[in-house]
Amino acid sequence: MSKAKKSEFRPNDYVVYPAHGVGQIVSIEKQEVAGFELELFVISFEKDKMTLRVPTNRATEIGMRGLSSPDVVSQAMKTLKGKAKVKRAMWSRRAQEYEQKINSGDLIAIAEVVRDLHRSDDQREQSYSERQLYEAALERLTREMAAVAGGDEITAAKQLDEVLLSRAA
Incomplete structure (x- = not known):
């Protein structure tokens, strides 16, 4: 990939921000900060009712990226x-590693967390923190799969469920 150009992301694009998952660029605005004019991506994370402003020149450095390609999604499914x-x-120690994987924004790493923390009904109980990490990873995976497929999260969640259940069998 070439060096990131300003035009890499445009309004209405879905992007993945490592610490928050899938969001949508609402606009690009200019703001003056400490006497400098900054160009910012305004990203909306509707599910979390949150808006983030990211300097356009730092977006790639921070790890913001476009949605995964269908290839990466099928690789993530294979991982599951x-x-x-x-x-x-x-x-x-493991919880810390799982959290790093979730916040890396890397879809394959997130799929690994889902795979490693998934429990079928007949398996032992999950601790509260295990459950939290599992759900966070599952939500990230579901949202990005839905965004890539241009579908809804319910369909994506069903697909993930089927994969995880077939694995347990």
Whole structure:
């Protein structure tokens, strides 16, 4: 990929912001900050009722990216079908790693978290923090899949469910 041009992202584009997941660029605005004029992407995260302003010249550096390609999505689905890899490290250490993966904005890493923390009904209970991380990862995965497919989250959630259930069988 070439160096990021200002025109890489446009209003109405869906983008993935590492710490927050899928959002939509509402506009590009100019603001004066400390005597400098800054150009900012105004990104709306509707589900979270949040708006973020990101300097256009720092977007790529921060890790903001366009939606994953269908190839990456199918790679993530393949990852989900794999066997859970759970390290024998202490939970606090693993939780930290899972959180880093979720906030990396990397769809494959997020799929790994979903795969590793997924429990079928007959498996042992999940702790509260395990459940929180699992749900956060699942939500990120679902939202991006829905955005890539141009569909709704309910359809994407059903697809993910089927993959996870077929794995448990």
